[in-house]
Amino acid sequence: MEESYQPAPPMAGTAADQCGEPGFWRGDLLSVGAIAVLTGTTILGRHQASFRTPGWLIFDIAIGLIACGLILLLRRRPIHAALALAALAALSPAATPPSTVGTLTVAQRRPLRVAALVALAGTLGHLVQGFWRPIHGLNLAWYVVLDVAIHAALLGWGQWTQARRALLHSLRERALRAENEQGRRVAEARTLERTRMAREMHDVLAHRLSLLATYAGALEYRPDSSPEKLAQAAGVIRAGVHQALDELREVISVLRDSDIEELPGGRPQPTFGDLAALVDESRDAGTEIRYDEAVTAPESLPPATGRTAYRVVQEGLTNARKHAAGRPVTVVVKGRPGGTLQIELTNPRGNGVPLTPGSGTGLVGLTERVQLAGGTLDHGETGGGFRLHASLPWPA
Known part of the structure; x- marks a missing residue:
C-alpha cells in the first residue's frame, strides 16, 4: 500500500548508498536526539508525580529507547513504525512523544484514509494508557478530550502540509511548462522573422540577378552595339555583381536587410x-x-x-x-x-x-x-x- 501511493523518485544511487550518506544519518540522529530529550522529560515528570517503584522507571526507560529507535524507521516504513509506536504508547507514557511524531509523519506523507486510521490507532493507544496509567491530577474525561483533539490536530496539520507541498509542486511544474512554452514561442518568432528576411532577400537577389541576366543577354545577342553601349552594359553588370555579392554575404552571415530600395512586385521599402x-x-x-x-x-x-x-x-x-x-x-x-x-x-x-x-x-x-x-x-x-x-x- 505504501509503495503504490507514493513511489520514490529516481535517485543517483541505491537505497543502501542513500542511507550511507552522512547527511541522511545526521538529520535522523538530530531528530532522534530531540525526541529523546522530550521522552526523558516525560519519564521524569510522570515518575515525580506518581512516585512509582524503580521497576516502573526501568520499564519506561526501555520503552522510551525502543520508541526512539523506531523513529529511524519512519522514513522507510512510516505506517508500520507509527502503528508500533501507537502500541508502545499504550504501554508507557515514554512512547508518547515518538508516537506523536509518527502520527504526524504519516499524516504528511499518506492519503487521508490511511492517515486517519493511523491517527485512530494513536488515539486508542493513548486512551489505553490513560485508563491503565492515568495522569495524576487530570480528570479522565479531560484526558480523552485532549487525546482526541491532539490527534485530530496532528491529522489536520499533516494533511494541510501535504496539500501545500503538492500545490507548490504543481505551481513549479506549471511555471516550468510556461517557461518552456514561452521559450518555444520566442524560438518560433525568431524563426519566422528570419524566414521573412530570407524571403525578402530572395526576392531582392532574384530581381538583381534578373537584371544582370538581361544585360548579359544584350551583350551576347548584340555584339555589334557601339563601344559606348557595350561599356555601359559592362559597367552595369560589374556594379550589379558587386551589389549582389554584398547582399548574398549578408544573407549567409546574419540575414540582414538588403540594400535595395524597392522589392519587385511590392511597394518601396521604408527609409x-x-x-x-x-x-x-x-x-x-x-x-x-x-x-x-x-x-x-x-x-x-x-x-x-x-x-x-x-x-x-x-x-x-x-x-x-x-x-x-x-x-x-x-x-x-x-x-x-x-x-x-x-x-x-x-x-x-x-x-x-x-x-x-x-x-x-x-x-x-x-x-x-x-x-x-x-x-x-x-x-x-x-x-x-x-x-x-x-x-x-x-x-x-
Whole structure:
C-alpha cells in the first residue's frame, strides 16, 4: 500500500548508498536526539508525580529507547513504525512523544484514509494508557478530550502540509511548462522573422540577378552595339555583381536587410526619411506624439539601418496605440556618423486593457531584427510607463 501511493523518485544511487550518506544519518540522529530529550522529560515528570517503584522507571526507560529507535524507521516504513509506536504508547507514557511524531509523519506523507486510521490507532493507544496509567491530577474525561483533539490536530496539520507541498509542486511544474512554452514561442518568432528576411532577400537577389541576366543577354545577342553601349552594359553588370555579392554575404552571415530600395512586385521599402511621415500618419490617427529628431547627416545613414530604425518606431507606435490608447507618446531619435543611432519611445501606462489583441511576439521579432543589424534593443516598464530603446551602429 505504501509503495503504490507514493513511489520514490529516481535517485543517483541505491537505497543502501542513500542511507550511507552522512547527511541522511545526521538529520535522523538530530531528530532522534530531540525526541529523546522530550521522552526523558516525560519519564521524569510522570515518575515525580506518581512516585512509582524503580521497576516502573526501568520499564519506561526501555520503552522510551525502543520508541526512539523506531523513529529511524519512519522514513522507510512510516505506517508500520507509527502503528508500533501507537502500541508502545499504550504501554508507557515514554512512547508518547515518538508516537506523536509518527502520527504526524504519516499524516504528511499518506492519503487521508490511511492517515486517519493511523491517527485512530494513536488515539486508542493513548486512551489505553490513560485508563491503565492515568495522569495524576487530570480528570479522565479531560484526558480523552485532549487525546482526541491532539490527534485530530496532528491529522489536520499533516494533511494541510501535504496539500501545500503538492500545490507548490504543481505551481513549479506549471511555471516550468510556461517557461518552456514561452521559450518555444520566442524560438518560433525568431524563426519566422528570419524566414521573412530570407524571403525578402530572395526576392531582392532574384530581381538583381534578373537584371544582370538581361544585360548579359544584350551583350551576347548584340555584339555589334557601339563601344559606348557595350561599356555601359559592362559597367552595369560589374556594379550589379558587386551589389549582389554584398547582399548574398549578408544573407549567409546574419540575414540582414538588403540594400535595395524597392522589392519587385511590392511597394518601396521604408527609409529613415519616412519617419516624419510615419509620425504624421499616427498623429492623423489621433495619437499625441512629441517627435524630437537630432540626427547629423541623415543622408549618410545606411539604408538597412534606416529601415530598421523605421521598424523600431513603427512597432513602438503600434504597441502604444494597442496598450495605451489615448496616451501621449514621446519619440526621440538622435545620432551621428561614426557613432550610433539612438531611438527611444516612451508612453504612460494604459488602463490594462489592450485596444486590440496581439500575440506578444512583435517585440521578439523586432529584437531579432535589431540584433541582426548589429544593434541592441531594450524594452520594459519604467517610471509608471513603458520604454522602448534601440541602439544601432552608424559607420562613418
